[in-house]
Amino acid sequence: MSTTEPQSNIPATEEPIGRSVLNLFGVRPGNAYAYEQKAMPSVIHFDITFESTHDAIESLVLPPPLKSDRSEPPIVTISYFTNAEVYAYDGRNTPYQAVMLTARTQWGDRKGVAGWEFVDGLYGDKTAMDIMGPWGLHFGMLKKFADIKVSHTGAHEFNVEVIRRGKLLIKLGLRAGDPVDDTELRAFNQSSLGVFGVREFPNVDYTGYIERSIVISDPVTEDRVARAWHADSGFVELHSGELDExxxxxxxxxxxxxxxxxSSRKEHFGARYILADLLDEHHTTLTTVAQRVVDTAAGRLSAAAATKTPSQPIRDLIGTHDIDSAYRIQSVNIAAELARGKRVVGRKIGLTAQAVQNQLGVDQPDFGVLLDDMDCTGEPTIDITRLLQPRIEAEIAFVLSHDITDEIDAATAPHYVQTVFAAFEIVDSRVANWDISLADTVADNASSGLYVLGQSLPVEAVPxxxxxxxxLLEDGKxxxxxxxxxxxxxxxxxxAWxxxxxxxxxxxxxxxxxxxxxxxxPIVPVSPGGSYHASITGIGDVSATFTTA
Known part of the structure; x- marks a missing residue:
């Protein structure tokens, strides 16, 4: 679609659509525009522009599906701005500072700018927080929390640092020089462009959108810039951190x-007009977590396994309840193992015992994939160095006689089983100190490690x-x-589950x-050199011994 006409189920309107969502800020609909003060009466900006590439701008600055305006040079503006006198719609003072990255874009015949920002509008440590929700939805702009630090390095020199999740991501600096003259100041004010955003409002179960649209604010035509200075010098350093490449x-x-x-009028923040409805452009399915986040989490867990160094949990990336994304992470790492030549030989169910759920602080089962190199059946000793934080549990294992293509229950499940075993699963966690939520353990292949099959019976003979x-005995106890x-x-x-x-x-x-x-x-921590024996009445026994190191 290349037209600027509003599309489909969101009608054309001259009214700011912001009125429909201002209740996200804690303001009753209809009250917001009764506030007559300037939203930002005096804001200090440090702006630096630099040449980049159109491809990088589309990947790292502009929200999809917006594209870089290739009729213009690939220029990025990085802005630091701050004011202790910022006011919300209800008149509350909300001190705010941010670093924003923007670039030129175009939709149809409308030109403007778009981007996203790091926000430091709260006091204290922000490392446990991620995205600023309601404001980001309203503007159609991603807003990430970060620590922003400003230092004076001279009489008119300033450095700004953006730190997120303990990583320095941005460092910029400039030295203010001569004032901008009146002619240049008038040109500066008249050069304002509209600001694009991509607003994405999910439905209640995060399976799709109730709105996905490109919105735009009008250019600011009033003299919003009161004073300006040239910069004698400036620099920009960009670094990568987790999720911020x-x-x-x-x-x-x-x-x-x-x-x-x-200064900025309240309308500059409140008025957003729909330029295009994306729900008619095959964008109706909501991906709860971007693939980049999934890949980052999978990489964290695979690195822990490869280096034998437990990692921090991945719930800081996907939350504690996004189980679908956790299984996506699991699938990424299983696919990587298969690419290395390993084979899938079965599945494991985890967290089935209330005692284990209580131990690990979770409230439902999960499942993982068994690979051929996890089978330690018949090994006289199991190499404990293959594992990070092993624990052992005794359970019943099945070998299936048929594919299970239909829904089954406990009554029909035995019809799909050939053999029943007494078994050990040696569970392991790539997450340090077993500090796991349900999402953490699902992503970590249900905390799979190794397994041992013991004595068995045909399914017809089981009690x-x-x-x-x-x-379960450890060294006879x-x-x-x-x-x-x-x-x-x-x-x-x-x-059946x-x-x-x-x-x-x-x-x-x-x-x-x-x-x-x-x-x-209950599961039991594995001791180096320990010998374990379990008996399951009516089924049989299983044993395992571990090396000392």
């Missing part, structure tokens, strides 16, 4: 720098699995005890797959 934005040449004092008991009913009421329930849930995620259980059905009792 700014080092990939080239700074090829500094092209300009100013210091100026401006009622809810009634079996399990006793009992360390865990449980019953079949502790595993979701019965291991058959666990198998796995088959149905796995199919819902697009993967069915196959003939010959090994399925670890979940712990029958």
């Amino acid at each position: 700014l080092a990939d934005l080239p700074v090829n040449a500094i092209t300009g720098a100013y210091v100026y004092d401006s 009622p699995l809810s009634e079996v008991t399990m006793t 009992e360390v865990s005890h449980g019953r079949g009913s502790d595993c979701l009421g019965s291991p058959w329930n666990a198998l 796995l088959a149905n849930t796995s199919r819902a995620y697009g993967s069915i259980l196959r003939e010959g797959d090994v399925v670890l059905s979940g712990a029958l009792g």
Whole structure:
């Protein structure tokens, strides 16, 4: 679509659509425009422009689907601005400072600028926070929390640093020079462009959008800049951190720098007009977490496994409840293992016992993938150095006789099983100190490690699995005890849950797959050199011994 006419189910209007969302700021609809003061009566700006590349601008500055205006040079403006006298719509004073990156863009025949910013509008540590929600939705602009530090390095010299998640991402500096004369100041005020945004309002279950649109604010035509100064010198340094790959934005040449004092009307913030509705352009599916975030989380976990150094949790990237994204992260790392030549041999169910859920602070099961190199059956000793923070649990395992293509329950699950085993799962976590939420463990392949299959019976010979008991010994001393009913009421329930849930995620259980059905009792930390033996009544025994180092 290349027209500037409003599209489809959002009608053309001359009214600011901002009125429909101002309640996000804690203001009742209809009240916002009764506020007559200037929203930002006096704001100090440090602006530096630099030449970059159109491709980098589209990747790192402009929100999709906006594109760099290739009829113009690939110029990025990086702005620091601050004022202790910033006022919200209800008149509250809200001190604010930010560093914004913008570049020129075009939609149809409308030209303007778009970008995003780092925000430091709160006191104290912001490392645990990420994105500024309501304001970002309203403007259609990504706003990330960060620590912004300003230092005076001379009488008229300033340095600004942006620090996020402990990483220095931006450092810029300039020295103010001679004042801008009246003629240049008038030209400066008349050169304002409209500001584009991409507003994305998700529905309540985050499966799609109720609005996805390109919006624009009118250019500011009043004399908003009162005073300005040329900059004698300026520099920009861009660095990368987690989720902020700014080092990939080239700074090829500094092209300009100013210091100026401006003010902004409330309408500059409140008025947003719909330029295009994107819901008719095949953009109706909401991706809860961007692929870049998924890849970052997967990389963190795979690096922990490769270096044998546990990592911080990944919930700071996707939250604690986004389980779909956690399974996406799991899939990325499993795909990487398959590319290295490993094979899928089954699935594991985790967190089936209430005792284990209580131990780990979670409230539902999860599942992971078993690979061929995880099978330690028949090994006289298991190399403990393969693991980071191993724990052991005794459970029942199944080998399937048929593919499970239909929904099953506990009554029909045995029809898909050939053999039932007493088994050990040696769970492991790539997250330091087992500090996991449900999202952390799902992303980490359900904290999978290794497994051992012990004695077995054909499915026709097994007793009622809810009634079996399990006793786990470490070096001859009992360390865990449980019953079949502790595993979701019965291991058959666990198998049915796995088959149905796995199919819902697009993967069915196959003939010959090994399925670890979940712990029958509390999990136990593995001791170097320890020997473990478990007995499950009516099924059989399983043993494992670990190396000392």
